[in-house]
Amino acid sequence: MDDTLIRVEHLSRHFGALRAVDGVSFEVRRGEVLGFLGPNGAGKSTTMQMLTGNLAPTTGRITLNGIDLLERPRAAKACVGYLPEQPPLYRELTVDEYLALCARLNRIPRREARAAVGRAKSRCGLESAGGRLIGNLSKGYQQRVGIAQAIIHTPPVVILDEPTVGLDPIQIREIRALIAELGREHSVILSTHILPEVQTVCSRVLIIDRGRLVLSESLEDLNRGLGETGLRVAFEQPPADTAAIAALPGVTSIQDLGDGRLRVCHGPDAEPAAALARLAVERGWGLTELSPERRTLEQVFVELVHQDGNRAENAA
Amino acid sequence: MMVFTLAAHELRRLFLSPLAWAVLAVVQFILAWMFLAQIELFMQWQPRLQQLDSPRGLTDIVAVPLLGNAAIVLLLVVPLLTMRLISDERRGQTLSLLISAPLTMTEIVIGKYLGLLAFLGIMLVLIAAMPLSLLLGGGLDLGLLAAGLLGLALLLASFAALGLFMSALTPQPTVAAVSTFGALLLLWILDWAGGLAESGESALLRGLSLLRHYESLLTGAVDSRDLAYFVLFILAFLVLSIRRLDSDRLQN
Numbered sequence: 001m002d003d004t005l006i007r008v009e010h011l012s013r014h015f016g017a018l019r020a021v022d023g024v025s026f027e028v029r030r031g032e033v034l035g036f037l038g039p040n041g042a043g044k045s046t047t048m049q050m051l052t053g054n055l056a057p058t059t060g061r062i063t064l065n066g067i068d069l070l071e072r073p074r075a076a077k078a079c080v081g082y083l084p085e086q087p088p089l090y091r092e093l094t095v096d097e098y099l100a101l102c103a104r105l106n107r108i109p110r111r112e113a114r115a116a117v118g119r120a121k122s123r124c125g126l127e128s129a130g131g132r133l134i135g136n137l138s139k140g141y142q143q144r145v146g147i148a149q150a151i152i153h154t155p156p157v158v159i160l161d162e163p164t165v166g167l168d169p170i171q172i173r174e175i176r177a178l179i180a181e182l183g184r185e186h187s188v189i190l191s192t193h194i195l196p197e198v199q200t201v202c203s204r205v206l207i208i209d210r211g212r213l214v215l216s217e218s219l220e221d222l223n224r225g226l227g228e229t230g231l232r233v234a235f236e237q238p239p240a241d242t243a244a245i246a247a248l249p250g251v252t253s254i255q256d257l258g259d260g261r262l263r264v265c266h267g268p269d270a271e272p273a274a275a276l277a278r279l280a281v282e283r284g285w286g287l288t289e290l291s292p293e294r295r296t297l298e299q300v301f302v303e304l305v306h307q308d309g310n311r312a313e314n315a316a
Numbered sequence: 317m318m319v320f321t322l323a324a325h326e327l328r329r330l331f332l333s334p335l336a337w338a339v340l341a342v343v344q345f346i347l348a349w350m351f352l353a354q355i356e357l358f359m360q361w362q363p364r365l366q367q368l369d370s371p372r373g374l375t376d377i378v379a380v381p382l383l384g385n386a387a388i389v390l391l392l393v394v395p396l397l398t399m400r401l402i403s404d405e406r407r408g409q410t411l412s413l414l415i416s417a418p419l420t421m422t423e424i425v426i427g428k429y430l431g432l433l434a435f436l437g438i439m440l441v442l443i444a445a446m447p448l449s450l451l452l453g454g455g456l457d458l459g460l461l462a463a464g465l466l467g468l469a470l471l472l473a474s475f476a477a478l479g480l481f482m483s484a485l486t487p488q489p490t491v492a493a494v495s496t497f498g499a500l501l502l503l504w505i506l507d508w509a510g511g512l513a514e515s516g517e518s519a520l521l522r523g524l525s526l527l528r529h530y531e532s533l534l535t536g537a538v539d540s541r542d543l544a545y546f547v548l549f550i551l552a553f554l555v556l557s558i559r560r561l562d563s564d565r566l567q568n
Contacts, residue, residue: 052412
């Protein structure tokens, strides 16, 4: 059986002259958690709305669990659980009533609905909130109800638009653990602004900017790329000639940052810090600072998005 | 059936808000007042009616004016009930819950409409209970009453269809309510423009007027032309609502 649960091909959506999403293609397999990153207005939410049938694409194809969303929308939508940016809650209902309604809307038979509600509640930590009115719940609990709603019919595809917004740090950890758990049996797409979140829960990263896909990589590959790192060093008497440092094993390049500071770049597996310290003591340079530098996902994000912005400006 | 799940949900939501209870109470109180006034009138006329050997009875003097007045009161009230049907869901972003669920747009619209009809049905039963209570002490022309109640039911269903459409047009419930009220009132008084002249336009305007078709049912004449008018009116606005919601998803 084909294990690709989400397949998106050349998806575009225009709003008048604005191309909110422009030729995006990607695939998500079972057991993957896809992190969807991008600045505000990049087209994340638009893409998610198209994936869940809330917006029709201008061009492109969406296949969910092998079912074409545009040709057989009802069957395809049955495979998706969706938490929009603002959780779609009826404030005047209690949590139990609301989840029972969601179970019925997703065609769970009446006799199994109660069990489904119980399961969704326990997965989202809502056991004690069943009888409370949704309107009286805190933002964090409302968010949990929103997630419970998305997974109540145990869909193969779960799409969460910024699921951890407005939660406290403990709740964020719990929701992340829940997402990781969901990722084992479902495909999850998760959009977020919080970059460490991607690094903790996602197995793949997509970065979208101005409607176009600028990065699509598994987190493993990305981490390997990020391994290309450096050391930041500062000396009291900086050496006039850095050839001795460049000769150290593993060092690939040296940048002078001024003020007696250097950035020493090295390969991912080399550890030149000890050798560098020894050299500095031998030569009497007066080492005052030595700290490892890693490229973070944030830097990658800023570079990609920034570059892209420049390109667009040049083109204009 | 998904449509009935949605209808039950809609009815339940209506009764969770104080608005539905307030509407039921106020409408019932006002109509009861009018009903008692008509009975008072009947009591005064009764000796003279017997002398005149008039065919006009209890149904003509009490029940038919009650139903006529109920139509006017409900013209004011139904927009308040329909205004939130879709606009509220759009505002609260809950519409995407329904759209993401495996439902078609038609099911969503019909489900909501049936939920509201169920509520209006309850109101209709309460209104009908007043003239029917006269059976305890007098005789009623049940055929005439049934024709009148059928007319009121169709009229309310038409109000609801128009209100649903207006609610689909705007995310502001109050705008939906005002537009619904304006459109209904215009359709109600459309035949005024024609005056008494028997020209082609005035016949057309009379044909479009809600009031004319309701009045003929109130006289006890169940004409298929009137029934067709109401059915077409309801279908037209339901289809327009479905189209309106669909166009949100599509290219704009």
